[in-house]
Amino acid sequence: METYYKPEDLPKFPEMGQQAPGLSEKFFDYYNAVFAEGALTEREKSLIALAVAHAVQCPYCIDAFTRGCLEKGSNLEEMTEAVHVVTAIRGGASLVHGVQMRNIAEKLSM
């Protein structure tokens, strides 16, 4: 196998419904409802999805939502900022655990 991730696999996503059609239908109905225009615009939701795709490091999602963001009218500047937002949260989440490290170290140290 050349790679675990192949771009041509992305359109096969609906095939996940073949052995569990009921669950799949529920998932995709929910998925489509989530991304429909609501209190947030479709464009804003795509930007959130793009950022989260980077946090969960899903190449399929990055591919789909990069195109999705462009097709909802976002530009590279906005998309880059969205990735920085999630990067800040990820980095911050690591860094803030340093407080625990400090607490434990203080307790153990003279």
Add this chain to the structure above:
Amino acid sequence: MNGDALQEIRPTERTPEPFQQTLLRHGLNLERGKTTILQVNVGLLCNQTCHHCHLNAGSGRTENMDSETADAVIAYAGRSCFDAIDITGGAPELNLNTFKLMEGLSPLTQKIMFRSNLTALDDGKRDDLMDLLREKRVHIVASLPSINEAQADAQRGEGIFRRSIAVLRRLNDMGYGQVESGLVLDLVCNPAGAFLPAPQEQLSKRFREVLMKKWGIVFNNLFAFANVPLGRFRNWLEGTGNLESYLERLVSNFNACAIEKLMCRTQVSVSWDGYLYDCDFNIAKGLHMGKEKIHVSEMEGPPPSGSPIAVGDHCYTCTAGTGFT
């Protein structure tokens, strides 16, 4: 598994189903309704060389409508009673016969539309044209692909965005886009890349908010259209390895419901040399109206309802999603 075996299981390049076949499969027949709009392409000369141009328009192009053909177009409009006449190019600002066309055509129709790339309209030499547009209450249809400078310049050329914004502000100062003036300024937005446009309503709302907030610009309507894979845009798609996936994107978004409202059903296009086509994209493709080479001077009136429309695979652009009307 050896290399040859791997080659066998790789997907082969797919060519899309011919557009005509897709129509047949859906039980559709694309033919003219009542033709109410005349589109006049005055030529391929342009001051810009936009990456998405389906006509390969640019500064070196010499295919431009001459005075005799402009007269023939005016005479045709005189015997046809079109509701609207749409002047396009290239950059129609650069053809001197545009003045003659506007003077001659404006008494013959309720609405004249003028397609502008904005920068050609305000290059320091067009004050008389600006005055004529306002005097004739010509409806301006201006290209603005994005509210993002980098995206707009990537499609249209460096510095074009800022110049376009300056011209939009000048048009607003003249009354264009101001509701109470009746001077209509519409925007046309084509994506800056190998992707489909955002939904028109959402894009319009965002353009309206951002253009007002950042530059105090107003406009009447915004139209979002997909880029047609012809001319310079097709070359760009090929050169960047995007052609196949873009065509697939258009084909997979085929919307049978878009057929009824396609512009080719109600519009006839005349090219710079006076020959007739079903749309401006067919000019780029060299597909004459109903596949017959007919000069505007030979036409007695609008093409009749029920006339056939010449189609090609580029027609998938106009049927993708909500369509190109």
